[in-house]
Amino acid sequence: MAEAPAEHIIRTIDLSMIYRSGRVEVPALRNVDLMVAPGEFVAIMGPSGCGKSTLLHLLGGLQQATKGQVIIEGIDIARLSDGERTAIRRRKVGFIFQRFNLLPTLTAMGNIELAKKIHGNGQATPYRSEEIIDMLGIADKINFRPVELSGGEQQRVAIARALINHPAIILADEPTGSLDSRNSKQVLRILRNLNEKLKQTIVMITHDPEAASMATRIVEMRDGQILNHSGHLTYEPELEGLF
Amino acid sequence: MESIVAANMRARPARTFISVLAVAIGVILMLIVGGIVSGTLNEYLNRTIGVGADFMLQQSGGSVFYAFSGATLPVKLEQRIKEVGGVGAVTPILAKFSASDFGLVFGIDLKSYNEFPGKLEIISGRSSLVGDEVIVDELYAKLHQLQPGMPLTVLNHKFTVSGICRPGAVVRIFVPLPTLQELNGTPDKATIMFIKAAPGTDIGAVESALRSAYPGLDLRSTKDASLLLADTKMPGMQEFQFTVILVSMLLSFMVVLVAMYTTIFERTREIGILKSLGASRGFIVGMILKETVIISSLGVLFGIGISEIARAAIIRAFPTLQVSMTFSEVLTACALGLMGGALGALYPAFKAARMDPVTALTYE
Numbered sequence: 001m002a003e004a005p006a007e008h009i010i011r012t013i014d015l016s017m018i019y020r021s022g023r024v025e026v027p028a029l030r031n032v033d034l035m036v037a038p039g040e041f042v043a044i045m046g047p048s049g050c051g052k053s054t055l056l057h058l059l060g061g062l063q064q065a066t067k068g069q070v071i072i073e074g075i076d077i078a079r080l081s082d083g084e085r086t087a088i089r090r091r092k093v094g095f096i097f098q099r100f101n102l103l104p105t106l107t108a109m110g111n112i113e114l115a116k117k118i119h120g121n122g123q124a125t126p127y128r129s130e131e132i133i134d135m136l137g138i139a140d141k142i143n144f145r146p147v148e149l150s151g152g153e154q155q156r157v158a159i160a161r162a163l164i165n166h167p168a169i170i171l172a173d174e175p176t177g178s179l180d181s182r183n184s185k186q187v188l189r190i191l192r193n194l195n196e197k198l199k200q201t202i203v204m205i206t207h208d209p210e211a212a213s214m215a216t217r218i219v220e221m222r223d224g225q226i227l228n229h230s231g232h233l234t235y236e237p238e239l240e241g242l243f
Numbered sequence: 244m245e246s247i248v249a250a251n252m253r254a255r256p257a258r259t260f261i262s263v264l265a266v267a268i269g270v271i272l273m274l275i276v277g278g279i280v281s282g283t284l285n286e287y288l289n290r291t292i293g294v295g296a297d298f299m300l301q302q303s304g305g306s307v308f309y310a311f312s313g314a315t316l317p318v319k320l321e322q323r324i325k326e327v328g329g330v331g332a333v334t335p336i337l338a339k340f341s342a343s344d345f346g347l348v349f350g351i352d353l354k355s356y357n358e359f360p361g362k363l364e365i366i367s368g369r370s371s372l373v374g375d376e377v378i379v380d381e382l383y384a385k386l387h388q389l390q391p392g393m394p395l396t397v398l399n400h401k402f403t404v405s406g407i408c409r410p411g412a413v414v415r416i417f418v419p420l421p422t423l424q425e426l427n428g429t430p431d432k433a434t435i436m437f438i439k440a441a442p443g444t445d446i447g448a449v450e451s452a453l454r455s456a457y458p459g460l461d462l463r464s465t466k467d468a469s470l471l472l473a474d475t476k477m478p479g480m481q482e483f484q485f486t487v488i489l490v491s492m493l494l495s496f497m498v499v500l501v502a503m504y505t506t507i508f509e510r511t512r513e514i515g516i517l518k519s520l521g522a523s524r525g526f527i528v529g530m531i532l533k534e535t536v537i538i539s540s541l542g543v544l545f546g547i548g549i550s551e552i553a554r555a556a557i558i559r560a561f562p563t564l565q566v567s568m569t570f571s572e573v574l575t576a577c578a579l580g581l582m583g584g585a586l587g588a589l590y591p592a593f594k595a596a597r598m599d600p601v602t603a604l605t606y607e
Contacts, residue, residue, distance in 0.1 A: 062519060062600045083523065090521025101516045101604065105250035114247055118522045161520070 008071070009168060009201050010036035010059060015068035015078075017054050017224075028054040030224040031068070038168075039199040041192070043212035046221035052205045053173060055221070059203060060093045060171045061085035073168055090119055094162030094170045098177035100154040102146040108157040109133075109142040112164050119165040132160045136190060152183030159190060163200075170194070172204040176211050188214045248534045251510075258502050259538060265498030266542025266580050267549060269491035273576040274550040274568055276487050279557070280480075282567030287347075290413045292465050295360030296437035297446055298453060299463045300324070314429040316436060316460075318420070321355070324436060327456050329449035331441030332358040335433035337423045341398055341416065344383075346563070348397055348416045350423025350433075353378075359439055361412065367391055368406035372419050377402035382562045383415040398426055415563060488579060495542070495583030499535055503591035507531075514595050515603025524596035531592035532585060539584030543577045550576075 017029040029051045036042050044052050057063045058070050061077045064085075070078045072092055077085050095101075102111045112129055133139050136156045146154050155175060162170055172191065176184035192214045194200040204215060212218050220227045252259045291299075302315045314337050324333045337350035353372040357363060363370065363378060368391025372378055377395055379387075384407045389395060395402050397416055408417075424430050440449040446466075453462050507514070517527060554566040 057601050060519070062604075086518070086521055086523050089519070090523075093521070095519045097519075097604070101512070101519070103247065103250075103513055103516060105254040105513075106247060110247070110250065115520050118517070118520050118526060 007037070008035045009038040009040075009073055010034065010203065011069070011071040012055075012059070013069040013071070015055075015058065015070060016066050017051070017058060017063070018066045028224055029058070029065075032224070032226055034219065034226060036169075036201060036203060038201055039195070040217060041195040041202045041215045042204070043215035043218045044203065044205050044221060045207065045209075045212050045218060046227075050221045051224040052221055054224075056171050056173055056203065056205055059169070060095060061089045090165075092168040094165065094167035096155070096158050096162050096170060096172040096175045098174035100146065100151070100158045100178070102154055102157055102161070104146050107143050107145055108138060108149065108153075108160075111146075111157055112142075112161050115161045115164050129160075129164065132163055136160050150183070151179050152186055155179060155183070155187050156190065159187070159194075163194070168201060170200055170202045172202060174205050174207065176206065176208060184208070184211065248530060248537065251506075251534055252537065255506065255509075258506065262499055262502045262538045262584075263542045263545060265502075266495045266539050266584050267546035269495040269583060270543050270546025270576045270580045271550050271553065272494070273487060273491045273579065274546070274572065275553055275557070275566065277484060278550075278554065278566040278568050278572065279564060280483065281572070282565035284480075285567055286565040287413075290411060293361045293411055294413050294437055294465075295439065296465055297440045298438040298450065299465065300436040300438060300453070300457065301434070301461045301463070303459055303461050314424070314427055314432040314434050316433045318431045318433050320433075320436060324438060324453070324456075327449070327452050329440050329444035329452060330438060331444070332437075332439040334359065334437045335420065336435045336437060337420055337427065337429070337432065338414075338434040339398060339423060339427055344397070344416065346416070347414045348418060348423065349414045350420040350427075351417050352420050353417075356417075356437075359437060363406075363408040363412055363417065365406040366409050368404065371405045372417060374419065375400070375402050375422065376405035376419065378406045378408055378417040379404060380408050380410045380412055380415045382410045386562055398423075400426055491576075492579050492583040492586075495539065495580055496587040499538070499584045499587030500590065503531060503535065503588045504594075507591045507595045510595075511598065511603050511606040514598050515600050515606065518598070518600035519604060527596040528592040531588055531595060535584050535588035535592075536581065539581045542584065543580040546576070546580060547573060 012032050012034045015029055015032040015034075016027070019026045019028055032051075032055060034055070044055065046052050054063070058065050058078075059072070061070075061080070064082075065078045068078060069076045072088060075088060077088050080088065102108075103114065106114060109129070112132070116129070133142055136159060138153060138156050138160065141149055141153050141157070146157070149157065170191075175191070176187055179187060188211055191202055191204065195202050195216070202215075204211070206212050300316070316335070318335045321333045321335050324330055332355065334352060334355035338347050339350070340346075341348045351372065353363070353370070357370075365378070366381060377397060379389060379395070383389070384404070387395070389404050389407070391404050391406055393404050395404050397418065400422075402418060420433070424432060438453065440446050450462065450464060514527060550568065554568055557564055557566055
């Protein structure tokens with residue numbers, strides 16, 4: 001897995017994903033070409049079922065593409081085995097989920113330290129847990145279990161966990177989808193700060209135009225394809241929840 | 244750092260406790276059931292050696308566990324053996340298994356039997372064994388609250404206790420040889436001859452002389468180390484031990500398998516989270532196996548502790564019963580308990596490691 005110098009930290013070429021259920025084929029992504037430069041904060045928007053989550057999963061190596069390339073820092077992870085993709089994800093990617101996905105049996109600190117432990121002695125230098133905890137304002141919550149934390153606090157712990165190993169890319173799957181407006185703003189502010197101050201590359205899926213407006217670029221998707229990279233939306237996201 | 248393994252165990256205390264208990268029961272089964280059998284047999288063999296005979300002469304293919312041998316030796320052989328050079332003492336024994344006492348009854352000729360170092364030391368009553376008299380050892384007398392002069396039914400025959408001997412004799416019940424021969428329907432027959440070399444004679448030479456005099460019979464030296472391993476040669480013993488071990492291991496294996504398999508389903512989403520964090524298959528397998536090893540280790544320790552308590556209680560309640568629990572037996576139980584648990588966790592562990600991360604993350 002030799003790493004070639006990369007102009008783009010993420011690049012997908014002709015990326016397609018087809019789900020098969022018996023003889024039925026359901027295309028989720030069709031020939032997607034996406035480029036993300038280092039330090040960019042990209043929001044991906046689009047209606048439900050347009051392939052946003054599939055794209056994010058492929059970028060994080062959680063799934064194998066049917067066709068095309070997913071190049072992360074010069075490595076085409078679409079050609080790698082499950083074990084190799086796992087290693088890339090461990091070293092280069094941090095995930096933030098809508099439902100936080102903290103391990104319920106561990107405390108906030110336990111969740112953060114677990115990510116550090118899984119990372120082991122990889123190439124990136126992990127942050128000190130204290131730095132991240134202070135930065136995210138959860139110092140007084142580190143000994144609480146997820147069930148004892150509010151949604152906003154859980155998401156901040158999840159961000160800390162995603163950041164702890166200093167990943168090249170943060171992939172956020174509707175990070176504000178389960179939060180109230182106050183906590184949503186706080187989480188978005190954190191992501192924006194990470195991007196602006198630490199030059200952290202972030203790819204975020206969202207239905208929320210306000211969340212998307214925090215990004216440096218908006219990519220719109222529909223029917224498994226990228227419609228435009230401009231930031232100008234061609235659909236009405238406010239209608240999403242009504243259907 | 245808080246360990247995910249410890250946290251998982253703490254988060255599901257009932258499952259952890261049941262798994263620990265299952266492994267413990269397996270260990271207890273191995274140690275107690277196996278221990279009673281091997282303890283009783285070993286004690287029996289040691290007491291056989293304690294008679295002080297140099298040799299035991301039996302029919303060809305006879306077992307050191309006399310109950311498995313028939314009464315085929317003519318008693319008159321006693322006189323002929325005495326004529327072999329170097330032989331000092333000979334005593335014929337007829338052995339019969341008493342199901343109600345779960346032990347052997349020896350029909351002996353008290354006079355010739357007492358010529359051996361392991362003679363019956365009478366501590367109460369008379370040293371007499373004729374007609375319907377019976378001598379029992381102190382433990383048996385204590386267990387059945389017997390005193391000299393009291394009646395005792397053995398092998399459906401009424402005897403009278405003539406004396407109580409010190410424990411350590413080869414069996415706990417002695418009756419007159421002719422009486423047992425009559426009860427057994429084998430007049431003038433014995434199961435075995437205990438033979439003692441005359442003082443100062445060359446034991447090896449006596450053995451050679453006996454072997455050439457009775458080539459068709461089995462002659463065992465009590466100095467032969469293989470005698471103490473005779474329990475492994477007892478008919479069905481290896482099969483029995485194997486069955487106990489198999490049942491014990493299966494118990495640990497099945498409970499851990501079911502517990503871990505259920506846990507994997509419960510923790511599907513958590514496994515998805517671990518995979519999204521970049522946990523390798525090895526990490527996930529290791530995490531589940533670590534948890535199992537801790538559960539199995541706790542089960543083994545718990546099992547050993549309970550077995551020790553049960554052993555003491557059994558010996559206290561049934562003084563004639565012996566429960567062997569040697570270091571090697573405990574070590575074997577530990578190894579098998581751990582192995583049963585680890586094997587039980589392997590399939591769930593690999594199943595978890597193979598889970599699709601996206602499916603696992605969306606599992607409700």
